[in-house]
Amino acid sequence: MLVGHPIPNAPAGPCNLPAVVVERLTCRLGDREALSGIDLVVDAGSFVAVLGPNGSGKTTLLRCMAGLQAPSAGHVRIDGDDVSRLAPAVLARRLALQAQDTDAALGFTVREVVGMGRLAHRAGFFAGETARDAATIDRCLSALDLTGFAKRPVETLSGGERQRVMIARALAQEPSILLLDEPTNHLDIRHQFSVLRLVRSLGLTVIATLHDVELAGRVADRVVLLREGRVIADGVPPAALSPAVIREVYGVSAVVDRQPGTGQIRIDLQPLDGALT
Numbered sequence: 001m002l003v004g005h006p007i008p009n010a011p012a013g014p015c016n017l018p019a020v021v022v023e024r025l026t027c028r029l030g031d032r033e034a035l036s037g038i039d040l041v042v043d044a045g046s047f048v049a050v051l052g053p054n055g056s057g058k059t060t061l062l063r064c065m066a067g068l069q070a071p072s073a074g075h076v077r078i079d080g081d082d083v084s085r086l087a088p089a090v091l092a093r094r095l096a097l098q099a100q101d102t103d104a105a106l107g108f109t110v111r112e113v114v115g116m117g118r119l120a121h122r123a124g125f126f127a128g129e130t131a132r133d134a135a136t137i138d139r140c141l142s143a144l145d146l147t148g149f150a151k152r153p154v155e156t157l158s159g160g161e162r163q164r165v166m167i168a169r170a171l172a173q174e175p176s177i178l179l180l181d182e183p184t185n186h187l188d189i190r191h192q193f194s195v196l197r198l199v200r201s202l203g204l205t206v207i208a209t210l211h212d213v214e215l216a217g218r219v220a221d222r223v224v225l226l227r228e229g230r231v232i233a234d235g236v237p238p239a240a241l242s243p244a245v246i247r248e249v250y251g252v253s254a255v256v257d258r259q260p261g262t263g264q265i266r267i268d269l270q271p272l273d274g275a276l277t
């Protein structure tokens, strides 16, 4: 069960500054411009979903925000500081990225991997685990429904279980900014809901790439739609998820309305050339 607050000491983002500012961000990878002049200002404490088709630049945008990918032009500022100028440990105490790739976790137990999230908080390289580290790791394991997996080698876990480990590791970092790269793509429906509800409840600034447009419309305060490295739409759902925008970005037709009763956003997607079946 996802109960309790896994990171009760998470620092609050400064209220007078946006948490993340992306300015004219361009990123060339090989012979391809993965991002072309992206501008984005993300308010502290908001949940932003980044949407777009395969190859539209979502992961590259998160990697630039996390300082893992140097832009060809432009800047990313975290709480007012250029990420490229922040020491890795300082950046890691402010921002955590849950990446899709779990290769770095192989060969370690689940608890050890979640514990890696605490490294940025250690007094020194050889400093051991503190009581607070241990308590934070235990809370994050519990929050992601992983307590029973703590001693298991990560390579023995399923795809969805591994994905929850990487989210727990990011939360153990106690960041004020949480970047999630397709956090729900391997998760069953119950865990999709519980993970998104959990990260929403923490009061963090969350920027998450998602493929599920309807889920994004329900969970996010704001959606940013990319296509070919450019922002095509940016705004509050459902207005920013209009059928015209969805058609332009994904090349599919959409009916966007609200569920009778719950009022939840409902998006019915179909190929342009008719019903799927």
Ligand SMILES: Nc1ncnc2c1ncn2[C@@H]1O[C@H](COP(=O)(O)OP(=O)(O)OP(=O)(O)O)[C@@H](O)[C@H]1O
Pocket (backbone or CB within 6 Å): 029, 030, 031, 032, 033, 034, 052, 053, 054, 055, 056, 057, 058, 059, 060, 061
């Ligand atoms: N190392 C690289 N060298 C060359 N091109 C790259 C490299 N990494 C990514 N790209 C290209 O950059 C573009 C953006 O990739 P990115 O991974 O950011 O897309 P994405 O929106 O996250 O896609 P997906 O939904 O498939 O995960 C793609 O066309 C991809 O092929």
